[in-house]
Amino acid sequence: MSAHQCGCEGQVKQAQADEAEKYVKLAQIIDEYKGQRGVLIQALHKAQGVFGWLPEEVQIKVADGLDIPLAEVHGVATFYSFFHIIPRGEHTIRVCLGTACYVRGGKQVLEQFEKELKTKVRGTTEDRTFSLEINRCVGACGLAPVVTVGADIYRRVKLDKVPEIIAKYTGGK
Amino acid sequence: MPLYRSHILVCTGTTCVLKGCTAVQSALIAEIKRRGLENEVKVVETGCLGISEKGPVMIVYPEGVTYCQLKVSDIPEIVEEHLLKGRTVSRLVYTGPVTGEVKPAHPGRQKEQRIVLKNIGIIDPTSIEEYIAYGGYEVLGKALTQMTPEQVVAEVKTSQLRGRGGAAFPTGIKWELTAQAKGDNKSVICNADEGEPGNFKDRLILEGDPHCVVEAMIIAGYAVGAKTGYLYIRGEYHQSVAHTEKAIADAKAMGLLGKDIFGSGFDYDIKVFKGAGAYVCGEETALIESLEGRRGESMVKPPFPPTQGLWGQPTVINNVETLANIPHIILNGGEWYAGIGTEKSKGTKIFSPCGDVFYPGVYEVPFGITMREVIYELAGGTKSGKPFKAVLVGGPSGACVGAESMDKTFAYEDLAPGAGALIVMDEDKCIVDTVNNCLKFFVHESCGQCIPCREGTKRMYEMTKSWTEGQGEEADLALMQALTSNLALTSRCGLGQVAGTAFATSYKLFPDEYLSHVVGAECPTGKCTMTNGGGKNNG
Numbered sequence: 001m002s003a004h005q006c007g008c009e010g011q012v013k014q015a016q017a018d019e020a021e022k023y024v025k026l027a028q029i030i031d032e033y034k035g036q037r038g039v040l041i042q043a044l045h046k047a048q049g050v051f052g053w054l055p056e057e058v059q060i061k062v063a064d065g066l067d068i069p070l071a072e073v074h075g076v077a078t079f080y081s082f083f084h085i086i087p088r089g090e091h092t093i094r095v096c097l098g099t100a101c102y103v104r105g106g107k108q109v110l111e112q113f114e115k116e117l118k119t120k121v122r123g124t125t126e127d128r129t130f131s132l133e134i135n136r137c138v139g140a141c142g143l144a145p146v147v148t149v150g151a152d153i154y155r156r157v158k159l160d161k162v163p164e165i166i167a168k169y170t171g172g173k
Numbered sequence: 174m175p176l177y178r179s180h181i182l183v184c185t186g187t188t189c190v191l192k193g194c195t196a197v198q199s200a201l202i203a204e205i206k207r208r209g210l211e212n213e214v215k216v217v218e219t220g221c222l223g224i225s226e227k228g229p230v231m232i233v234y235p236e237g238v239t240y241c242q243l244k245v246s247d248i249p250e251i252v253e254e255h256l257l258k259g260r261t262v263s264r265l266v267y268t269g270p271v272t273g274e275v276k277p278a279h280p281g282r283q284k285e286q287r288i289v290l291k292n293i294g295i296i297d298p299t300s301i302e303e304y305i306a307y308g309g310y311e312v313l314g315k316a317l318t319q320m321t322p323e324q325v326v327a328e329v330k331t332s333q334l335r336g337r338g339g340a341a342f343p344t345g346i347k348w349e350l351t352a353q354a355k356g357d358n359k360s361v362i363c364n365a366d367e368g369e370p371g372n373f374k375d376r377l378i379l380e381g382d383p384h385c386v387v388e389a390m391i392i393a394g395y396a397v398g399a400k401t402g403y404l405y406i407r408g409e410y411h412q413s414v415a416h417t418e419k420a421i422a423d424a425k426a427m428g429l430l431g432k433d434i435f436g437s438g439f440d441y442d443i444k445v446f447k448g449a450g451a452y453v454c455g456e457e458t459a460l461i462e463s464l465e466g467r468r469g470e471s472m473v474k475p476p477f478p479p480t481q482g483l484w485g486q487p488t489v490i491n492n493v494e495t496l497a498n499i500p501h502i503i504l505n506g507g508e509w510y511a512g513i514g515t516e517k518s519k520g521t522k523i524f525s526p527c528g529d530v531f532y533p534g535v536y537e538v539p540f541g542i543t544m545r546e547v548i549y550e551l552a553g554g555t556k557s558g559k560p561f562k563a564v565l566v567g568g569p570s571g572a573c574v575g576a577e578s579m580d581k582t583f584a585y586e587d588l589a590p591g592a593g594a595l596i597v598m599d600e601d602k603c604i605v606d607t608v609n610n611c612l613k614f615f616v617h618e619s620c621g622q623c624i625p626c627r628e629g630t631k632r633m634y635e636m637t638k639s640w641t642e643g644q645g646e647e648a649d650l651a652l653m654q655a656l657t658s659n660l661a662l663t664s665r666c667g668l669g670q671v672a673g674t675a676f677a678t679s680y681k682l683f684p685d686e687y688l689s690h691v692v693g694a695e696c697p698t699g700k701c702t703m704t705n706g707g708g709k710n711n712g
Contacts, residue, residue: 037484040466041449045408072467079468079620080449082408098370099569099596100527102610136452136614137370138409141525141594142533151411155192 025050026058030065040068040076044083053084081136089124089131091169093117095157096146098137104156106145110134112162113147129170177215179256180234182294185218185412193244194229200248201231205256214256217297219381227267232294241267281532281550286513288521289497290537293381298416301423304384310429312500316392317437320503325396326352329499331507333519338364338455338492339567339592340667341585347489350479351397354487359399361390362483362490364460365406365413368452369568370614371594374523375493377535379406379413382497383420387443389496391430392503394441397489402443405460408450418445452618456666457482457490459620470622471666492592494523514540518584526552526595528564529602544588545579548597555599562600563682567591569611570671573604573679603700604683605690608675609637615672626669629660633673640687643694643703650680650691 029046033039043066047058054077063070077083095101095110110121113132117125124131140146143155147165154165183198198216205214227241238261240251247265254260287293296303304310316325330345351359363386367375379386390402404421406414421443424430432440451469453459458472461483482488498520502510511519518540524547527533531553538547548554548564555561563575571591574581581588598607612634621627633656636649657673664670680687689695694703 038464038466041463042447045447045449068466075468076466080451082448082450097610097613099565099607099610099614100371100594103528103596103598103602103607107610135409136617137368137372139367139373139376139407141371141373141527141596142535144527144533 022050023061026061027065030062033066040066040073041080044073044077048083053086053088056085059085087124087128089128091129091149092131092133093165094133094135094138094148095121096135096138096144096148098135098141098144100137100141101135101144101146104144108159109145109147109157109162112159113166116162116166130166177213179214180297181214181216181231182219182234182297183216183231184228184294192228196245197229197231197243197248200245201252204248204252208252208257210252210256217300219294219296219298236261239267240265281553282536284542284546284550285537286521286539287537288501288513289378289385289494289523290381290535291501292385293377296382298381298383299419301384301420301427304382308504309384309500310388310424312504313388313391313429314435316503317395317435317439322352322396322398325392325503328503328507329396332498332502332510333507334495334498334502334510335518335585336492337494337498337522337592339369339570341589344491344495347479347491348393348396350477351399351487351489354480356487358401358484359397359487360483360489361393361397361399361402362457362460362464362478362488363390363402363404363493363496364455364457364490365404365410365493366448366455366460367407367410367493367592368455368618369570369592369594371525371527371565371568371596372592373525373527374535374593376410376413377523378493378497379410380416383413383416384424385497385500386417386493387420387424387430389499390443391434391441392499393489393491393496395437395439397487399489400441402441403446403464403483404443405446405448405454405464408448414445414447421445451620452614453620453666453668456668459666460490461488468620470620471668473665494593515582515584515586517586522583522590522593524551524583524590524593524595526597528595528597529556529599530554530595530597531556538583540584541582543580543582544574547583547595548579552595552597555597557599557601559599559601562598562602563604563679564598565594565596565607565611565675568594568596569614569675570667571674573608573675573682575682577682601698601700603641603696603698604679604686605637605640605696606700608679609634609641611675612637612672615668619668619672623663623665623669625660625663626665626672629656629664629669630672632656633660633676637676640690641696641701643690643696643701645691645694647692650687654680 026047033043048054051058059073063073077085097106114120117130119125119132121132121134138146145157147154147157185194202216205211229243230241232239251262254262296307326348329348334344335341365375394402404417448454454463454469456471457478459469463469478488478490480487513520521537521539523537525535536551561576563573566572566574583590615630616634619626619630636653639645657677660669660672686697689697
């Protein structure tokens with residue numbers, strides 16, 4: 001390593017190292033499932049856990065590694081709502097619009113999030129902090145309307161709670 | 174195993190987490206430590222207790238006192254008064270103590286008869302020891318060592334148990350078909366892809382009593398001659414996945430799964446499969462496709478799974494609730510089970526009333542209960558106190574039923590309960606708007622391979638959407654009815670077949686409301702924003 005680096009170079013190096021590490025993890029995931037049948041969905045779950053989404057490069061590696069046609073991998077990645085083939089925000093906000101949440105005002109809550117985040121549903125905020133999605137029932141219909149942010153769940157969300165929820169993840173920024 | 178004089182069960186089900194049980198639990202553990210009681214009192218996490226409307230909830234055993242709506246600031250008082258001095262903190266108790274049974278959260282709960290939910294809230298779902306202490310795996314031993322597979326199937330047939338996922342196929346016959354089918358690698362699949370909005374009973378079972386499902390899956394495997402069981406759980410159900418994975422690992426460690434279970438020579442293993450967010454995978458053939466690692470697209474039937482299912486081998490697919498009945502049927506006998514319920518609908522059914530009701534939750538009641546009892550006594554009537562308007566029985570795929578059916582009974586021969594969801598609407602809710610939401614759901618979830626469903630749901634949704642915007646045409650209503658029956662007749666699987674049900678049934682009940690949207694461009698409840706300003710006929 002050379003003597004002096006500016007902070008910026010360091011960051012780039014760090015990002016490259018992080019990326020390389022992700023691919024090492026991906027190789028381990030592929031090894032774990034290699035040669036078994038019916039494992040594609042579980043492998044994609046884990047791959048997305050590492051990358052946050054499923055870039056084309058990852059889909060190619062999974063296809064090669066598991067000996068499944070890329071078209072099939074891509075087909076599965078685009079079929080299931082859990083998988084994403086475009087980059088995601090750091091946090092995914094999901095507003096439930098299942099029928100029970102809908103009758104309790106889920107749609108208005110979604111509109112409030114769209115307004116506050118200045119992004120439409122299925123969009124990502126400019127600073128890539130949030131992606132906004134809808135849920136089709138999380139099975140907590142007794143507490144409708146329900147909003148989830150990552151693994152956090154918010155119950156009976158009223159419109160005025162929306163900014164509060166957002167602020168929790170932006171540290172008041 | 175250390176002995177504790179008290180056990181505190183803290184509900185950490187998804188719903189109670191929302192109510193802040195995590196902070197309450199941490200405070201409780203800290204306070205118990207501070208008082209030096211950590212060797213005397215054990216804090217146990219449990220799944221949803223089914224009384225989440227009063228969360229955070231905890232139950233102190235052996236007294237069986239339920240505390241509800243807890244705040245962190247209540248904890249020192251409970252620890253000092255109850256655990257140290259043995260005095261119940263009455264201001265926080267929901268009802269009087271009844272040892273060994275879950276307290277009724279409200280008077281309506283007394284109508285419940287808990288078979289499937291017997292252990293929920295009583296035992297620690299992460300402890301196999303507790304499940305065994307409550308009689309768990311005893312039935313498995315009985316089945317494997319004292320009964321032939323044929324006898325197990327016969328017992329289930331005698332019980333007249335029918336599938337609880339909505340289709341109500343007789344379980345015993347399904348098992349018999351699979352047992353008789355030829356194949357050297359049969360499977361049992363537990364369908365825990367509970368994706369229908371309004372349904373949350375399977376989550377409660379998996380979170381609160383996962384061993385019950387594991388035990389049932391082993392019995393099913395023995396009965397049909399399967400080698401492997403698969404638990405297909407929705408990707409959204411994180412805690413269900415965690416609890417069942419632990420249950421399976423613990424059962425393996427005890428030799429209840431694996432080779433030569435109970436010395437019977439029967440080998441069996443269970444794998445957990447996490448879904449990835451596709452409602453259609455609740456349909457059995459789509460679920461099998463998904464389990465095989467492909468897009469969840471349903472297949473043409475026949476062949477049916479009992480003859481040709483997973484990897485082309487005979488396969489039993491049962492719903493979580495269906496399976497959770499099995500240990501009780503084997504323990505008490507099919508005759509006992511057939512004595513509960515009505516003439517054609519045996520046993521109990523779990524309902525999950527939600528929407529505009531006072532006590533949304535999960536309730537297990539015998540078949541033959543009236544809709545009035547479930548909605549007014551169990552669920553406490555409408556939340557707003559306003560008149561009841563309609564209920565979607567089973568969820569968006571079910572029928573819309575109005576007040577005139579209040580005294581019908583839930584039974585397959587009267588009012589079929591679907592999977593048990595009851596999405597209640599009070600008079601303020603707009604039927605057209607709600608049906609529009611149901612159709613949007615089907616458009617989103619249609620797998621897209623068969624044209625009637627892919628195109629039909631989309632066109633139906635476009636129409637209802639235009640109605641909610643005051644842009645309808647009178648001819649739409651006839652077209653919508655034609656589409657409903659076309660989809661029912663020509664769609665490949667249940668998703669498309671039932672997509673128009675909510676419309677067709679609600680149109681019969683509320684024709685005027687539809688007409689006023691479609692022809693008059695007016696929404697009687699004022700829910701829909703008519704883009705043309707409304708009142709088409711009034712100029």
